[in-house]
Amino acid sequence: MDGHDVVSWRRRTHGIDALDSLQPSSDSGEAHVLAVDDSLVDRKVIERLLRISSFRVTTVESGSRALQFLGLDEDKSSGHFDGLNLKVDLIITDYCMPGMTGYDLLKRVKESSALREIPVVIMSSEKVLARIDRCLEEGAEEFIMKPVKLSDVKRLKVYMRRDSGERNESEAENRVNVNPKRKLREEEEDDDNNYDDSDLSASSPSPPTCSVSSSPPSASSSCLSSPSMAAAAAATAAAAAASASTADKRWLRMNGGD
């Protein structure tokens, strides 16, 4: 599988084993993560978790600081860059923060043409389905349950943006993508080795692996914007949105939920 496809980081279930064989994110030095959390304790912990996993880390205490760091003025909605713009390969943010929540930050990032391709991961100590759903809808890669562990952080490598050299290509592909969540649901429908969706028991097995075998076909298909694909995706999304989605259940399981 081509490691630099933007869709590879759009997909939210990655078999870690398969992707280990791909090029690591640090082609030109370590990947740079921006961690946002209003808790000093949590900032210290996440910083250490990230450093130990060979990421470069910048921590900030609020969404507005994060936007400043990303070069996006809080008041303007355009992606106008001014001031600080150190390349960020991933944003990991707490959900519950005073002022701008992690969700608000996610929205601002995804609305910005300059920043929208940066993968965003949300952390929360509370398992609220509506919250998880909302974040995934808005384009978050993953919703991690706190307390964050080393294994969670190691998994982040999978979402890393590629080098800026490939960024232009990624941006072009981005505009063509349908809403990744819809796309994901559609792909789920087709997966042979999906989870048993009715299983929400505490004893369910842990890490997701079903996507590994299906990644090649979905990677190629999701680059396209063929009408039938989009229509099917939309239909699926409508149906999926109506009920407590399989994605939600899967997310809970992935993140240690019962």
Place this chain on the structure above:
Amino acid sequence: MLGWGVDFLRAEMNRLLALLFHQGVLDEQFLQLQQLQDESSPNFVSEVITIYFSESEKLLRNLRMLLMDRELSDYKKMEIHLNQMMGSSSSIGAKRVRNVCVAFRAASEQSNHAGCLRALELLEHEYCYLKNKLHELFQIEQQRALASGVRYPAQHD
């Protein structure tokens, strides 16, 4: 003789840790913190815990103040503080403290002043216990580090 000291201290530390786990005072997140400590960050755990103590004490003071006025207790603000304390407690593996925060928050959501007061007292109690035990742990760890240092002087034997 010094070797005996190091082993003894390590055993003491493990015994204390096991007790705290057994009591549900700490959970596996504390072990995760310990795993993050190494030569490049040799005081990581105590640094994080120190921040935790200072933040928690601030939060506890704020909670106490918010509960002082029975008529005008700002439950929303209490919940904000509680969420913060819950979050940081869970991040360091302070399970019992976190659980009391959850109960406290439930009382606050019901604007139950008496319930909140009871919960605050319990919270202060659990927090004190945790703090004392962690201090004990750090003392043993310090002694062990000292003992290890003396045990292996360079070149001599």
